Amino acid sequence: MSLRHAVLGLLAGGPASGYDLLRTFDLSLANVWPATQSQLYGELGKLEKGGLVAVAAEGPRGRKEYAITDAGRDELHHWLTEVEPTQVRRSDMLLRVFFLDRLERDEALAYLRRQAELAAERHERLVELGRTVAQGDDPLSVYGRIAMEWGLRASATQRAWAEWAQEQLAERQPPAAP
Amino acid sequence: MSLRHAVLGLLAGGPASGYDLLRTFDLSLANVWPATQSQLYGELGKLEKGGLVAVAAEGPRGRKEYAITDAGRDELHHWLTEVEPTQVRRSDMLLRVFFLDRLERDEALAYLRRQAELAAERHERLVELGRTVAQGDDPLSVYGRIAMEWGLRASATQRAWAEWAQEQLAERQPPAAP
DNA sequence: TTTCGACATGTCACTCATGGAATGTCGTCC
DNA sequence: GGACGACATTCCATGAGTGACATGTCGAAA
Known part of the structure; x- marks a missing residue:
């Protein structure tokens, strides 16, 4: 639309x-x-x-x-x-979170760790993009940078969340003693 | 899919x-x-x-x-x-940001202000939801809470971003003197 | 001069998502 | 016993997104 x-x-x-x-x-x-x-x-x-x-x-x-x-x-x-923006809601990344209990503990932790990694990579890619393009003073660059800032903050947030989630999981279900 | x-x-x-x-x-x-x-x-x-x-x-x-x-x-x-989660990329909220220069300054500011409001409302709704449901200790509740935390952080981030963006706009283009 | 890459538009088949409507059954309350 | 709400499935039209394919032209370099 x-x-x-x-x-x-x-x-x-x-x-x-x-x-x-x-x-x-x-x-x-x-x-x-x-x-x-x-x-x-x-x-x-x-x-x-x-x-x-x-x-x-x-x-x-x-x-x-x-x-x-x-x-x-x-x-x-x-x-x-x-026209009000439609908030994006579909996320297969979050959908998987709901089913993490279907996995072994290590697998679930690995999943969250991977999400943190991916967020970090996305952040890095945006930083890189910011260095190479969009240095101009034209409107599209200015607003492009504002949009990019959103991406930077979103990926940082996602990374922090994924790390927090790992801690939650680790605290909740300590591995059985050997 | x-x-x-x-x-x-x-x-x-x-x-x-x-x-x-x-x-x-x-x-x-x-x-x-x-x-x-x-x-x-x-x-x-x-x-x-x-x-x-x-x-x-x-x-x-x-x-x-x-x-x-x-x-x-x-x-x-x-x-x-x-299977790697596909990162969600489409956002008509951000798409509009690219075209904010097609608007009057006040209209653009109003748009960003509205996005901050919407994020705050979404945050509030999630807080409310957290109070009423998902208090259980069952897996779906536990992981549901982790997913909800994502929503809380995402909406907080979006709100902060929208407020920051308003400042950017205000600084960049001070209104003409009367 | 030929050839190749960039320019340029268009079509087709397929899947996913949305929203609405049609249809019917069971249990319970009055 | 009748009405109603919850239960339960299925169909259909429409539109959006994907990816591959088809077709052709122009300019410049080898």
Whole structure:
């Protein structure tokens, strides 16, 4: 439901072709809203049919440059200011936690340890990403950094949680004496 | 992809009908993996066809009580110990952040303020939930509390982030003098 | 000049998820 | 004994996401 708004949001920054958008997705939005070719081109077609975007120019290789229309701008504004974000709830990482008692104690601890590791890796990757890109002062970089900060805090939180959970488990069920 | 494992995980704790599972979902797993009737019954059918669960007994009103099979237990164990959780990435809340420069400053601040509010509400709801249920010492309660702790920390983190982001915005673009 | 990589769009088949509706049964309370 | 709420399953339409495949063009370098 939100891909259309992601497209509108990007086109609000200037006209672009499907191909352009695809690269922008990979570069900046991939972490919060990945999209495949088929989805993107399909969505562009639907948006055009709905009058929210229009073909502004045609280039070589069949390139079609899309531009946002006034109707599209209205829709984007409405989505940004009036539609409540749906909180993400599905997490197979947490789902597994519910079933940790189906495992041996060591296996359960290993699982939590692994989650701490993964969170640490994700954190590291974001720090790295922050060093290489998004140093600019342009709006997308500024807000990109704010979004990235979310990722940094989230991964740190997850790591701390996974370590805390290991302690809980260790305290609760001390291993049998040899 | 994980609904099947959620079902297997629950059935590993004892046989149950689709209806039973549905209620358990609503009570305990709803926060990490919601499921609808149609999905659940569909999944049970597929699992039975695949030999991972079997009808253990039939009751009144067409009730079919399903039990996990050895193959199902193997699959569950495999999923718990060897399959890496897919990190959740889609977030329309963060997607909007990228487009905040399309808004007036006040609108952008209002958006972030609202996200802080929502996080605080979610936190409050979890605290409340923690008071009313999950006081037991049974495995599902214990691990349920660990999962809940994740939610508590995540919502606290999100709130702090949204407040930080407001400050960033306020510092960066001081309102024009009157 | 040919060839190769980047540019560029599009389709298909499949699975997952959502939400709603239809259908019927059992037990209990009045 | 009738009405009602809880129990219980199944079907269907729609839309979103995935991944693979198909097709073709342009520019530059070897």
